[in-house]
Amino acid sequence: MGDELFDILAPTVAELGLELVDLELRPGLVRVVVDREGGADLDAIATATRAVSDVLDAHDPMPGHRYTLEVSSPGVERPLRTPAHFARAVGETVTVRTVTGGEGERRVRGELVAADDEGIVLAGDDLPPGGRRLAYEEIERARTVFEWGGAPRPSGGRHKGTARHRAGSAARRGDTERITTA
Numbered sequence: 001m002g003d004e005l006f007d008i009l010a011p012t013v014a015e016l017g018l019e020l021v022d023l024e025l026r027p028g029l030v031r032v033v034v035d036r037e038g039g040a041d042l043d044a045i046a047t048a049t050r051a052v053s054d055v056l057d058a059h060d061p062m063p064g065h066r067y068t069l070e071v072s073s074p075g076v077e078r079p080l081r082t083p084a085h086f087a088r089a090v091g092e093t094v095t096v097r098t099v100t101g102g103e104g105e106r107r108v109r110g111e112l113v114a115a116d117d118e119g120i121v122l123a124g125d126d127l128p129p130g131g132r133r134l135a136y137e138e139i140e141r142a143r144t145v146f147e148w149g150g151a152p153r154p155s156g157g158r159h160k161g162t163a164r165h166r167a168g169s170a171a172r173r174g175d176t177e178r179i180t181t182a
Contacts, residue, residue: 005061012055013048022079030061031070033079040073053179069179080142086115093145096122102138109145 002025010020013034022033034040034048049071056069080086080094095109110124113131119138123131 005059008059009052009055012051016044016047016051018044018048021074021085022081025061028062028065028067029070030056030067031072033072033074035074035078045071045073049179066180071178076144076146078144080144083115083117083136086112086120086142089144090115093147094122094142095145096120096134096142097140098134098138099140104132108132108134 002023005025006020006023009023009032013020013032018034018036018040020032021035022031024031024033032048032052034045036044040048049069052071053069061067078085078089080089089112092112093109094112095107098104098106098108100106108122108127110122110127110131112120113123114121119133119135121131121133
């Protein structure tokens with residue numbers, strides 16, 4: 001049902017100028033993640049929530065059961081599902097969980113150095129020289145990783161975790177709207 005529902009919802013959110021980044025179905029929960037160039041603000045998420053809710057009224061993902069619809073932006077730690085998602089994340093640190101039965105470690109973290117139509121290449125200290133290539137069918141789950149810190153401030157001043165810290169926390173979470181069905 002998940003892939004079928006993804007295919008139904010993707011054009012609905014595309015009409016709103018948004019991209020359906022991820023869809024998760026759990027008992028009692030339908031989680032929809034949307035984004036657009038420059039990010040999805042709360043107004044866009046509210047509009048998407050109404051549109052997705054209308055579609056789910058016609059295509060009930062859990063017939064006879066109550067569920068909560070959660071529509072959110074991905075934040076800075078965003079799921080990577082499609083080759084286009086991976087291509088946009090080249091240069092970022094990502095974590096990947098591979099499918100059971102594959103070769104090598106199941107959990108891999110590194111810099112995403114390449115992404116094409118067939119798969120990705122990760123590089124890092126714990127990976128072989130030249131990186132580790134993974135075909136998309138080997139990837140069970142992947143997401144970008146937000147790393148605090150970075151280069152020291154040139155002024156040598158102390159960062160006091162004020163607005164910048166709060167903005168980082170909000171961006172990492174993403175904006176969310178929830179609706180519970182009757």
